[in-house]
């Protein structure tokens with residue numbers, strides 16, 4: 104058997120786990136089907152908990168050299184009235200903000216860090232088509248689109264929400280259904296970078312504006328499948344609705360030249376009920392697709408990678424069989440995932456779906472008014488936003504070496 108770990112997918116989960124395994128002295132090959140990391144709107148939020156992981160690796164200063172903007176508070180505007188709802192300034196971390204950095208820069212950073220270790224190999228433009236099995240049904244490698252068979256002592260499925268590996272290994276998926284999709288696009292802005300994130304709710308419309316220094320990244324929430332209706336109604340109707348919701352940005356809205364500038368994220372909320380089988384472990388979106396509510400997808404994917412390496416890197420480095428340990432990732436992470444998905448489902452059903460349904464009674468609910476009046480409550484909300492439901496500590500070995 105090849106002694107390498109095969110990680111399928113060079114996203115946040117795959118590259119972070121690849122880096123941690125290589126750091127522990129475990130030979131690892133990461134397969135990424137694309138030739139580069141350049142895809143817009145993949146999700147750019149790097150939470151304080153993720154920044155703290157970089158601090159633990161001694162990489163915080165280096166990662167913060169990537170150009171980024173910072174978000175340290177959140178506001179909601181309902182029918183023109185503005186409510187401050189979350190304040191991250193009291194988090195128990197040095198970095199008390201969400202760093203907004205292009206995901207491709209973050210992935211490139213992780214890949215470059217990984218390449219410093221001789222045990223790390225990244226194969227770009229290499230699609231994996233499925234898992235391979237030995238005579239006992241244990242996963243013992245992967246097949247590549249070229250037809251090549253790549254044997255591995257452990258396969259990590261980090262190939263995202265449409266994972267082919269989990270399908271080929273028949274891991275059971277539970278679909279929790281998300282009633283929304285999100286359209287992403289840029290709106291030009293004037294002036295300096297702000298440090299907040301504003302959700303804007305109008306009659307039948309909901310948008311989130313993320314201040315990205317020289318532009319706003321806009322997430323426009325629509326009912327599931329609503330993109331088709333927007334395409335049918337055409338660009339002018341879309342711009343009219345948007346200008347109605349964001350009157351202060353009407354000149355920027357007018358500059359949207361084509362609906363091609365508007366990308367659709369088909370929101371999924373699901374999870375595998377079993378994340379593993381002998382020889383295979385799923386993590387990140389491949390194990391649980393998160394809603395964009397709270398922007399926690401990257402954070403949760405990276406934390407899965409940390410826990411997986413904490414559990415497996417030491418034993419793998421010693422040549423031990425990882426199979427008896429594989430169930431422990433799910434056992435460790437399950438409650439946090441389930442709780443966060445429950446929070447996201449409540450937000451879908453109680454906030455977003457009613458906002459999209461419209462109706463005449465568009466008023467801020469009482470809890471929102473109370474929240475905005477009390478700083479302590481806003482800080483508690485900031486804690487939930489910044490920390491999610493806890494954070495992980497890196498305990499996987501670094502093979503007794505300094506960073507090469």
Ligand SMILES: Cc1cc2nc3c(=O)[nH]c(=O)nc-3n(C[C@H](O)[C@H](O)[C@H](O)COP(=O)(O)OP(=O)(O)OC[C@H]3O[C@@H](n4cnc5c(N)ncnc54)[C@H](O)[C@@H]3O)c2cc1C
Pocket residue numbers: 111112113114115116117134135136137144145146147148229230231232261262263264266267287367368386387388389393395397398399400401402404
């Ligand atoms: C439009 C959009 C906006 C988002 N916004 C946010 C946000 O603001 N904040 C946030 O935290 N999260 C956001 N997310 C979610 C976030 O991007 C994911 O939760 C996170 O990237 C999950 O990381 P991952 O490594 O598990 O999976 P992914 O990031 O999906 O990475 C999987 C990787 O595997 C590769 N791959 C897939 N199949 C194969 C194969 N067969 N062979 C080889 N490689 C393969 C893919 O090319 C990809 O690079 C957003 C997602 C989308 C699509």
